[in-house]
C-alpha cells in the first residue's frame with residue numbers, strides 16, 4: 001500500500017461490513033514523540049475472542065469471495081515495519097477498535113496520504129453511517145462529526161450529495177492545513 005490513508009479506507013470498510021452505525025477515526029501526528037498513531041473504532045458486530053486472537057493472520061477472514069483477508073494484516077505489517085506497534089480489541093455485539101503506531105521519521109513510513117478525500121470517499125459510499133474524524137498535529141486538534149452536519153442540513157439532504165461532499169472534503173483539507181501550520 002502506498003499511503004496510510006488507503007489502509008484507513010480498508011479498515012473503515014471492515015467497520016461498515018460489521019454493521020457499524022458510528023465509526024471513529026483518530027489521526028495523531030506527534031512529532032515530539034516521533035509517532036503517527038491511527039485509531040479506528042466502531043460499534044459494529046465485534047468478534048469473539050477466539051477469532052480476535054487470530055485476526056491478524058491473513059487466512060482469518062469471513063470473506064466468501066476469496067480465502068484471504070489482508071486489510072488488518074497489511075496495516076499491522078506497515079506499522080511494525082517502521083518499528084511501531086499494533087493493537088486490536090473487540091467485543092462481540094459491542095464493537096471493535098484498532099490502533100497502529102508508526103515511527104514518524106522512519107524511512108519505511110508511508111506518507112499519510114489525502115485524508116480529506118478518503119473521508120469524502122467513505123461518506124459517499126456509506127452516507128447513512130456517522131463518522132467522527134479527529135486529527136491532531138502536535139497539540140493542535142480539530143474534530144469533524146457528521147452528526148453535526150446532519151443537524152445543520154436536516155433530514156432531507158443526504159451527505160452523499162456532491163455539493164455536501166465537496167464542502168466536507170474542503171473543510172477537512174483546510175482544517176488539516178491549519179493544524180499543521182504549513183508543515184505539510
Ligand SMILES: Nc1ncnc2c1ncn2[C@@H]1O[C@H](COP(=O)(O)OP(=O)(O)OP(=O)(O)O)[C@@H](O)[C@H]1O
Nearest residue numbers: 014015018046060061062063069070071072073096
Ligand atoms: N471492525 C470489525 N468488526 C468485526 N469484524 C471485523 C472487523 N474488522 C475485521 N473483522 C473480521 O476480520 C476479518 C479479517 O479482516 P481483514 O480486513 O484483515 O480482511 P477482510 O476484510 O476479510 O478482507 P480484505 O480486507 O482483504 O478485503 C474480516 O473478514 C472480518 O470477519
Ligand SMILES: [Mg+2]
Nearest residue numbers: 010014071072
Ligand atoms: Mg478488510
